[in-house]
Amino acid sequence: MSAAESFPRRHFLAGAAAAGALSALPAGVLASSAEAAATTTTTTAATGVPLPPLRVPQIDKGLPQQPDAKVGWLQDAKIGMFIHWGVYAGPAQGEWYMRQAQVKPSAYRHFLTDATQQQFTADQFDPTSWTGLAKDMGAKYVVLTTRHHEGFGLYPNAHPNAWTSAQSPLNRDFVASYVSAVRAAGLKVGLYYSPINWRYPGYYNVSGAPLTNPPWNLEGADPATFDYVANARMMKEEVYQAVKQLVTDYGPIDDLWWDGGWLAESGSDADGAFFWEPGQYRDQGNRWPVGGYGETESTSGRPLGLMGMVRAHQPDIVVTPRAGWLGDYQVEEGGSVPTGPVRAGAVEKAFTIRGAWGYQAGASVMSYDDILAVVVNSVVRNMTTLINVGPDRHGLVPQDSADVLRRVGAFLSDVGESIYGTRGGPWQPVDGRVGYTYRDATCYVHLLAGQPAGAFTTPAIGDARVQRVYDVHSKQDLNHTTNSDATVTITGIDRSAHPQDTVLALVLDRPVVATDVARRKLTTSDSEESSHGNLAGQATDGDTATRWCAADGNTGHWLRVDLGGPTALTGIRIAWEFPNRTYRYRVDGSVDGGAWSTLVDRVNNTDTSQVHTLPCTGVARYLRVTVTGLDAGCWASIRSCEAFDRPFR
Known part of the structure; x- marks a missing residue:
């Protein structure tokens, strides 16, 4: 082992770039659906749970x-x-x-x-x-x-x-x-x-x-x-x-x-x-x-x-x-x-x-x-x-x-259930006081030595509902209250067994973080680089090591995802083939595959991040990403195209 060193970590950017809401809904969308989408937008900004960042192999x-x-x-x-x-x-x-x-x-x-x-x-x-x-x-x-x-x-x-x-x-x-x-x-x-x-x-x-x-x-x-x-x-x-x-x-x-x-x-x-x-x-x-x-x-x-x-x-x-x-x-x-x-x-x-x-x-x-x-x-x-x-x-x-x-x-x-097979987050820790892990529909609160005794209030849990709160050591249920801002206050906490890390579990009625509703859904495109196996479905297979690529370097190529039914969307996340390149594009939505409205307009994009996280509103069954501009040497190529129907931030 060499002398103590700290190696830089690569952070893949997933910034929430502003994207305009639908100015007009596609034909056939009911007014109640439009109202639900507007409500979702407010919840996303105020109480949504952070998305875990994508790891994109380089x-x-x-x-x-x-x-x-x-x-x-x-x-x-x-x-x-x-x-x-x-x-x-x-x-x-x-x-x-x-x-x-x-x-x-x-x-x-x-x-x-x-x-x-x-x-x-x-x-x-x-x-x-x-x-x-x-x-x-x-x-x-x-x-x-x-x-x-x-x-x-x-x-x-x-x-x-x-x-x-x-x-x-x-x-x-x-x-x-x-x-x-x-x-x-x-x-x-x-x-x-x-x-x-x-x-x-x-x-x-x-x-x-x-x-x-x-x-x-x-x-x-x-x-x-x-x-x-x-x-x-x-x-x-x-x-x-x-x-x-x-x-x-x-x-x-x-x-x-x-x-x-x-x-x-x-x-x-x-x-x-x-x-x-x-x-x-x-x-x-x-x-x-x-x-x-x-x-x-x-x-x-x-x-x-x-x-x-x-x-x-x-x-x-x-x-x-x-x-x-x-x-x-x-x-x-x-x-x-x-x-x-x-x-x-x-x-x-x-x-x-x-x-x-x-x-x-x-x-x-x-x-x-x-x-x-x-x-x-x-x-x-x-x-x-x-x-x-x-x-x-x-x-x-x-x-x-x-x-x-x-x-x-x-x-x-x-406390192994809160350690093994979990991921850190989704909320950021507070140094010396508290941190979080999660798996599926359970999130774990780690109360560290520097956290004051007494009740604890979690960050906002978004649109989820709490089914149970318990002490991971004793397995005893704990009293809790869900507040109007979607935070949860937990009382009756006993810190004596593990004062270095007292772990509380919150079991929710749905996954802790928003899941990708586009994953493994039918995906098509106007062009595929089939000779290299870069087919349309690889943009929605959940694997950022695979990708869809058009058959040539022209603009105008598109990728389309069928979500299986009308879906009230809260956002889209796209991982492009390369980092440090500028991809210009537009994301449209449709309920019938015929009439399309713009969900996200990035035709003048200057962001060179590989991952683009795009809050948007609208009800759509079909999503279409059209590439309108490319840097020299780039082709229309997407490693991951995700869609979300729950609040996130």
Whole structure:
């Protein structure tokens, strides 16, 4: 793990751009319907529930992010266990000890080979005890450091310069045993891998530029004549061989936790992409080729980059962004308590609970209250939490770490319905006081330590009606009153069982957030790019990784959705193919498919957001989106076309 960093999160804009109401209703719409639509408009502005933002997969270096269907398990899991374990557990001063103490690679090997009190022996390695702790703490997936920056792999690597546990004196494949144990426990399998390798001086000077001072890890060579470029190339070869074996030797892997695409400990992970080539393909003219240690694509014969190789063998895997490719989910690192808004997209909060990430002798463990504060403040912000432990040189997790995590697990078991399989929101949390999660027709109020005692009033729940309110811990019903502004006041709350997070459940008579009434409805268009499978129905299939596209780049193309019957609409949301482009368009509605009236007029649009959220009123059975203007290089192409018949904001 690198020094604590916070990685930027991509927020897909879903701003509620103003759209005019119908000036004239289509023929056949009754006056009562028009009155209902007008009432809906008022409710939407005053009491509507926020829509969850869309996650739209982006393409980076030739490879698209995984769709929601493949990332959803991570968002549902909510809790994972991270395990940092390697030779650094021997000196017991954290995973960065080699670098911080500037221990030469040859000297560092003695922590593996020499029988001292600092030898990494792994003599009590038992992955079933790790998975037992993971289940006790409420984790649904586990991630193991298969190789950290020290360059020692916990599994075989056929590269001739690799340093691994498969060699003497251990002669073991720890990853194989770990993967088997995790699968047997019914947990998702995660593997951490760092391309950084402190055994190679070339890491600090991949281009071979003249250096005033040689790198700290150079030994046994003349700094003036040392071939840094060749050394860096060997390091890259080892990485490609290591990753190839990770994704081919252990069956299906759910999560690959990249860490460390940056070069010479400077810049960003993306800055090092020219060297590592983390995307779909490698450049055959790259200065640092990997030869037979890489792979080529069977269909095209093109050399695969790191992620191209990973996806070729693990098509369902999700990965972090920390090797120079965009990643399928984002990471916030460190033990600070999350603040601010609900996060957009898939985000993981990773933190360690006992000093460094790797085993650190004498370190203090985080308190139960502090751990819980990170966990619950992550969950209400729609983040999964990955909680790290560092086993010692024998393979044992410190007892104080295990004890506090089992206590966290007891809490999670008690209130699990408000954690697992939920999403953060839909309302924004108030730092230190309250946050929310929801699933289907139930929303959960998390009263945190800073929330004053007494009654609590929720945000407005829109057009829903409350069927039941209860304490999630005791399952006892609670007194409640629905107010004229659609907020709900709850009384008789007992905060004694879990003062760090008292959870209340509100069961409604309909889903907490407005659902898309256009999903999987009959969708047609005047033109389809059928040769690439970009058919009309893919705009309403609920998958933002698919899209409708017209057969050419002309304007005037349209997409039409049959909602199945006249529907009093409150708004539409469209996700276009590309971000940072200007799409100009008009949305019309009709009850009979013959007479059309304008719901939304964006023919003069200048908004370059990918997602457009469009409040509008009107009763329509049919919706038609007509593209009237396009930027150069854009075609009429929609990833998602949603329609809503309930208040939202």
